[in-house]
Amino acid sequence: MIKEFSFRFDELVLDLPLLEQSLGFGEGPLPEPIDEYLAEALAFAVDLPDIRCAYRLVDLDEPVHRSHKIVAEGIEFHVGHTVRHELKKSERLAFFICTAGAVISERSKALLLDGDPVLGYVYDLVGSFVAESAGDKMQEILLEQVSSSGEKITNRYSPGYCQWSVSEQHKLFSLFPDRCCGVSLTPSALMHPVKSISGVIGVGKEVKFREYRCAVCSSTDCVYRQIHQRSVMA
Amino acid sequence: MSELLTQIAECIEFGKINKVAPFPPQMKGQDGADELTARAIAEGVAVQDxxxxxxxxxxxxxxxxxxxNKIFVPQVLMSAKAMSTAMMHLKPFFASGEARQKGTFIIGTVLGDLHDIGKNLVAMMVEGNGYNVVDLGTDVPAAKFIAALEEYPGAVIGLSALLTTTMTNMDSITRExxxxxxxxxxxxxxxxxxxxFCEKIGADYYSPDPQGVVEFLNRRIA
Incomplete structure (x- = not known):
């Protein structure tokens, strides 16, 4: 069964210090006009009408630890060693799609193309943080649902990260109806609206949630690792 | 004269667009790339200099x-903005031949891919280093690159992709x-x-960062 949610911006918890650090100006207050740009983008985000998430809890067709792949609903996912290892004690999987919506994605794109690229970049970053925060909120709801039966959840893992090929996103989307949450997929596995995330979360009594998920992954050029490194340096 | 050129270089380096621009804080209230470039032209500084x-x-x-990693994307974009503001003063001199660009660089994000921030950074950096840049945008098929080559013979092509699913299109585009x-x-x-991957598809150069592309172009065609 698919559970779908719409969120208001004020229901989300954005990591504002991390957002500021991600702009790369180091310690202390942001300089003008970056501070004004960030305030503008955050004010714009307050009225976003299309922040949405959906997840689908499915049983595994076979235990993860017995296989090099993950099989659910008859679909074989080749998630790579890292993700498979993290999911190995899962009894169920929650596949998800979350989006900050088309409004902020299009606003950012328009500014990057024809307006002010710096402001467009700030909108782009805010859009990314909104999508991730919506993912956090969805994860809270999922945890609440499964904890009643004594289950826990893993971190969320996405195609395109931790050596899980982005092309597998087509398999993931096949578990949802067309344009679920308003998100569609191009043949090259690019999500529309672009400020969207998708992935999988392991569910089970023995699974672990990691505070720092980059520890399990060897990718060095991933955006999550870069953001983490900046937050450590700041 | 050299002091003025040094000041212009500093405006670009730190992203000081014009006098009213508040960024960067340490240059607040000072003339920016806009005013200093106009002044240099008025004082007869060679446009090529x-x-x-x-x-x-x-x-x-x-x-x-x-x-x-000493600066990040917003600072680069600020510098690019200062650069393009200054370049507006130089445009007439490119047309007259008094100032020369080093060559033409045609850039685009390959077919199937819509990511453009990285591609834009390369375009800005290459343009800022004295090249004419033709930006074909995103989701660009081989035919569009080839049409641009007809218009700008001898230009260097730059292909950008952010996804493993679209990097394969670099292969077919390069071959065509x-x-x-x-x-x-x-x-x-x-x-x-x-x-x-660069060697596998028969491309001539791979760079993990925009400055690498600039240095390659400087070695290869400047």
């Missing part, structure tokens, strides 16, 4: 600092370009690609 010793000198520092115009130089970049 303004380009090479002022604007390009500043942009080169931006590229190096970005490569070394090389089939029709074997002498064309093709440079590639983007998160999923590397030197090994």
């Amino acid at each position: 303004i380009l090479t010793k002022g604007l390009m000198a500043g942009m080169e520092k931006v590229g190096i600092k970005f490569r070394e 370009i090389k089939k029709l115009k074997p002498e064309t130089v093709v440079a590639i970049g983007g998160a999923p690609v590397n030197q090994e």
Whole structure:
């Protein structure tokens, strides 16, 4: 069964210090006009009408630890060693799609193309943080649902990260109806609206949630690792 | 005169667009690239010197600092904005031939891919280092690159991709370009690609950062 949610911006918890650090100006207050740009983008985000998430809890067709792949609903996912290892004690999987919506994605794109690229970049970053925060909120709801039966959840893992090929996103989307949450997929596995995330979360009594998920992954050029490194340096 | 060029270079390096721009804080209230470039032209500084010793000198520092993770995307975009503001003063001199660009660089994000921030950074950095840049945008098929090559013979091609699913299109685009115009130089970049992939598809250069593309162009065609 698919559970779908719409969120208001004020229901989300954005990591504002991390957002500021991600702009790369180091310690202390942001300089003008970056501070004004960030305030503008955050004010714009307050009225976003299309922040949405959906997840689908499915049983595994076979235990993860017995296989090099993950099989659910008859679909074989080749998630790579890292993700498979993290999911190995899962009894169920929650596949998800979350989006900050088309409004902020299009606003950012328009500014990057024809307006002010710096402001467009700030909108782009805010859009990314909104999508991730919506993912956090969805994860809270999922945890609440499964904890009643004594289950826990893993971190969320996405195609395109931790050596899980982005092309597998087509398999993931096949578990949802067309344009679920308003998100569609191009043949090259690019999500529309672009400020969207998708992935999988392991569910089970023995699974672990990691505070720092980059520890399990060897990718060095991933955006999550870069953001983490900046937050450590700041 | 050299002091003025140094000041212009600093405006580009630190992203000081004009006098009213509040960024960067340490240059608040000072003239920016806009005013200083106009003043240099009015004072009779050779336009080619303004380009090479002022604007390009500043942009080169931006590229190096970005490569070394000393500055991040917003600062580069600020510098690019200062650069394009100054370049508006130089445009008439390019048309008259008094100032010369080093060559033409045609850039685009390959078919199937809509990511453009990385591609834009490369375009800005290359333009800021004295090249004419033709930006074909995103989701660009081989035919569009080839049409641009017809218009700008001898131009270098830059291909960008952010996804493992779209980097494969670099292969077909490079092959089609090389089939029709074997002498064309093709440079590639983007998160999923590397030197090994570059060699495999028959491209001429891979760079993990924008400054690498600038240095390659300077070696190859400038």
